[in-house]
Amino acid sequence: MKKIILTGDRPTGPLHLGHYVGSLKNRVALQNADDYDEMYVFIADTQALTDNFKNPKKVHDNVIEVMLDYLSVGLDPEKVTFFIQSKIPELCELTMYYMNLVTLSRLERNPTVKQELKEKDFKTSIPVGFLTYPVSQTADITAFEATIVPVGEDQLPMLEQAREIVRSFNNIYGKTLVEPEALIPDSAVCRRLPGTDGKAKMSKSLGNCIYLKDDSKTVMKKVMSMYTDPKHLKITDPGNTKDNPVFIYLEALATEEHFQKYLPNYKNLTELKNHYERGGLGDVVIKMFLYNVIEDVLNPIRQRRHYYEDNLELVYKYLYEGTKKAESKAAETLAKVKKAMLIDYKNIF
Numbered sequence: 377m378k379k380i381i382l383t384g385d386r387p388t389g390p391l392h393l394g395h396y397v398g399s400l401k402n403r404v405a406l407q408n409a410d411d412y413d414e415m416y417v418f419i420a421d422t423q424a425l426t427d428n429f430k431n432p433k434k435v436h437d438n439v440i441e442v443m444l445d446y447l448s449v450g451l452d453p454e455k456v457t458f459f460i461q462s463k464i465p466e467l468c469e470l471t472m473y474y475m476n477l478v479t480l481s482r483l484e485r486n487p488t489v490k491q492e493l494k495e496k497d498f499k500t501s502i503p504v505g506f507l508t509y510p511v512s513q514t515a516d517i518t519a520f521e522a523t524i525v526p527v528g529e530d531q532l533p534m535l536e537q538a539r540e541i542v543r544s545f546n547n548i549y550g551k552t553l554v555e556p557e558a559l560i561p562d563s564a565v566c567r568r569l570p571g572t573d574g575k576a577k578m579s580k581s582l583g584n585c586i587y588l589k590d591d592s593k594t595v596m597k598k599v600m601s602m603y604t605d606p607k608h609l610k611i612t613d614p615g616n617t618k619d620n621p622v623f624i625y626l627e628a629l630a631t632e633e634h635f636q637k638y639l640p641n642y643k644n645l646t647e648l649k650n651h652y653e654r655g656g657l658g659d660v661v662i663k664m665f666l667y668n669v670i671e672d673v674l675n676p677i678r679q680r681r682h683y684y685e686d687n688l689e690l691v692y693k694y695l696y697e698g699t700k701k702a703e704s705k706a707a708e709t710l711a712k713v714k715k716a717m718l719i720d721y722k723n724i725f
């Protein structure tokens with residue numbers, strides 16, 4: 377079987393450190409390992425509209441932001457096909473057919489959707505499009521016959537839903553679709569990076585993010601005002617490192633080289649954590665260290681971003697060509713689906 381990698385992001389804002397550790401890093405590693413047949417990375421504007429339908433400008437403007445982020449982290453247009461979801465109408469058509477294979481109660485049970493509904497406060501006015509976005513996500517995945525989907529933990533229920541739809545389709549209409557598998561980061565802290573406010577997830581919609589495009593001054597401000605341990609009032613107080621996003625970010629990002637470079641009195645994070653937990657280590661020291669680590673991660677990303685910001689015509693070209701290529705692949709899958717469902721009417725058309 378072919379190894380086909382696919383993932384996407386919603387253009388609801390620029391990409392942040394949660395995306396970086398949760399999914400982008402894995403994508404770049406997969407791309408560079410060169411052990412795959414096809415790789416697709418797409419901008420999910422149709423999905424973003426399901427909860428931002430009153431705000432089309434936000435979605436429109438963030439399409440290019442997200443594409444710039446992709447190129448900035450090192451995704452390579454020679455190796456990756458980039459595309460814009462709404463430019464591929466075949467995806468809507470597939471969604472329509474898959475809708476028959478899912479019940480309303482199954483959609484309502486999806487824990488990620490449940491959590492998002494709570495955060496968005498739709499109350500009883502839940503848009504049908506939002507509730508059914510896992511179905512359209514199944515169309516995105518299956519249209520490209522993706523076998524591997526590198527995502528953060530919040531996407532596991534979506535992948536489970538996709539697998540159920542694939543199984544159901546293949547049972548009814550004969551083996552046509554490919555079952556995808558999620559690829560989540562090995563490290564638990566990277567699977568769901570918390571927000572700077574200490575909330576469970578850094579998320580564009582919650583406004584608790586450090587963006588890959590933030591400049592040094594903004595990063596400094598955000599890090600210095602980060603939530604830590606509210607009980608760690610005096611330096612001598614023992615501190616909690618467990619639910620402390622500063623330590624969680626360090627776990628996700630800091631290497632031993634970072635310690636040698638910026639905090640040579642400590643060999644690694646375990647030593648730093650032990651000191652904080654004992655008491656006697658102030659928040660400013662660890663926040664300064666975190667700032668330096670984040671700067672080291674972001675500097676090469678910023679440099680590549682500046683290059684592409686100055687060469688936007690290149691960025692448009694990658695999107696244009698990628699979308700054209702992706703559409704022909706989606707059309708092939710749609711043809712297979714229609715044939716399996718006996719709606720290709722070959723003898724007439």
Ligand code: ATP
Pocket residue numbers: 384385386387388394395397398399526527528529530531566567568569570577578579580581582
């Ligand atoms: P929105 O708030 O609009 O849903 P988001 O910040 O959740 O935006 P998405 O575009 O929904 O971002 O997610 C894109 C990918 O990034 C998904 O694979 C998701 O699992 C991953 N991801 C998003 N936030 C995090 C996070 N805080 N930690 C780890 N992975 C994350």
Ligand code: MG
Pocket residue numbers: 579
């Ligand atoms: Mg999300």
